[in-house]
């Protein structure tokens with residue numbers, strides 16, 4: 517089946533090209549949530565030192581929930597996008613008040629965390645609880661759109677076909693590892709501009725460079 521083929525090729529590439537980041541050494545949902553909040557619209561390399569400083573200052577959710585918002589903002593403001601500072605505080609308080617400080621494993625409940633949304637809930641679900649979830653951000657959506665020749669435009673990560681194909685791709689025994697592989701692949705190879713198709717292990721059948729005949733997902 518084609519999803520198996522794609523995963524196999526992605527893992528082959530990932531084995532030699534994976535990027536090592538501090539949040540890839542943990543399955544703690546608190547740390548994954550913090551990392552994903554920071555990674556939103558920000559390059560991973562820029563996030564590393566802010567993430568490490570944040571985790572040192574706020575090592576667990578109870579400490580973060582009690583923290584002063586202005587102090588939190590002082591750490592996160594290095595990333596720009598000041599609006600996201602409130603996510604850290606609100607999410608921590610929400611988990612304490614609604615789940616006794618324990619992250620729920622249910623994807624629907626994870627989505628209810630303030631600031632989390634589909635992608636962060638999907639990342640926690642796959643990486644921390646090993647549960648497949650349709651993880652889609654703009655990068656994953658772009659890869660699926662190109663590979664399957666869907667030719668969708670606009671905010672494609674919300675399109676039904678993209679979400680369905682992502683769900684099939686992540687229906688796998690180690691969805692967290694797959695997420696890291698796709699994140700790196702879409703950052704380094706299937707880039708937004710000038711994708712490196714010559715170096716891509718999927719180039720032989722990718723519709724982006726082989727014409728419009730749609731691939732049938734069985």
Ligand code: SF4
Nearest residue numbers: 706713716719722724
């Ligand atoms: S061949 Fe090019 S467009 Fe297709 S998946 Fe690879 S990098 Fe992306």
